[in-house]
Amino acid sequence: MTYAVETENLTKRYDDLLAVDTLNIQIKEGEIFGLLGPNGAGKTTTLSMLSTLLKPTSGSARVNDFNIITQPAKVRQSIGIVFQDPSSDDILTGWENLYLHALMFGVNKDRKKRIDYVLGLVDLRERANDIVKKYSGGMRRRLELARGLLHNPRVLFLDEPTLGLDPQTREHIWQYIENLVKTEKVTIIITTHYMEEADRLCNRIAIIDHGRVVALDSPSTLKSKLGGEVIKLQTRSPNLDQINKLDYISSVKQTENAVILTVKDASTHLQEILSKVGRIESVEVRTPTLNDVFLHYTGHEIREEAGEGGMMERIAQLRRGN
């Protein structure tokens, strides 16, 4: 079995911060693979190393069977990237952006046909000759998706593809990404901190926290591995000693003002749990989400951090002792 991406103890260290810690993942050809984690978890750093923009501190990786350290040019030729922040030139038209990309990536054969084809994939043919400044956020993302695909890459990296988009546009982008996998034979690697996005799109996800993979599997397996349903109890002073004694509870996590339990047959046991936990404000029973999976493995919830700046800013934030 050949892998589209295979990392071997891939590590990146910034002074005292270990951004990516001995990462070992194998990504299969043709799958949508998600790197899920909070801001600052090391997702973008991983992507930058795999796309040869950053040199790893130690370890290595192969992308499309090319070594990222010794064969960076071959790696670049065989991948497409859509960056987290808009990277199309807003003074140029959509078509011109694609034309430049085609020239830079050596798309020689039927260049104009290929541009027209990718424009069709993302429904931008009619707006191709408009200046990108006039595009909406969603259209710009679509243009960048098209650009990422222009040179027939075998692996496409999408860094937070729907960051900052409204829910409706996000839904559209997801549909485009799903269609791409069907029509283009391409492996897609997505970084995201949106649970729904990972759940909806990815065949497999790696949950990353503080530069390490804490869990890796398909979203449904990850959820079913939790074993049962989730009961969330809003309470400030839970009686945890009592709760811990119950053998049908497979995990207990405490957050600031809630206790989150993973329970087999929650509906039958709810009565007993409620009687033992003490004073509660509210109770919620649900099937597990990726959020619960994340909480289970990391002990904290994925948070939407206020700052959504670039990678280095986030590293700086982390350094300030966050």
Place this chain on the structure above:
Amino acid sequence: MGELEGFYALWYREIKVFTREKSRVVSSLVTPLLWIIVFGGGLGSAVSVAGVNYQVFIFPGILSMTILFSSVFFGLYIVWDKKIDFFKEVLVAPLSRTTIFAGKMVGGSIDSLIQGCGMLLFGLILGVKYSILNVLGALVFMLLLAAALVSLGLIIGSNMESVEGFQLIISFLVFPMFFFSGALFPIGNLPHYLLAFTVLDPVTYGVDGLRGLLLGTAQLPILIDLAVLGGFAAIMIGVGTWSFKRLK
């Protein structure tokens, strides 16, 4: 082959931007025209230097200034490119850094050269008379000056993280380069402690060369002007290529 197309792509982009941002081009010509018409005209009514009217005397200096400002700013502009992530897209392309630098440098130099040509046309209105041969010589000087200064801007820009440092560069580098270059006065008139700066200022040799070609009143032999400016351009292009190679 691929490198050549990449080079063309980068240059194509600069030309597109240049032709679309007409306001930028027009406004870049306003300041030099104010210098010549108001400052040169005002002072020129009372003064003549080196046998020519002051307004005409500063014309090659202001022409150099146009190139100085537009070239350095063009280079510094990549700070902005880096910020909006467009540059990342270029860096990740399978192109050598030498090609990327060359594309940027040539694109910017041609921008500056076009603005310089606008100034040359204005010179005709001022009554400066030049032959085709002199204009061709002037174009060589303008191109060397532009290539050197675009490279300088790119070197600074590629090592800068934010646009906040722009004002510092303008105050401590661009304006001194303009004032010490002898654009506004014959350099022989300077007290010798200031003359040192003038000798060190590469723009001096551009101004002097252009003055020699366009007005026939150079203070240094033209071959020295050409050699110093050419050497400076070569060093800047070399350092610029090196800075791009170590760009993240």
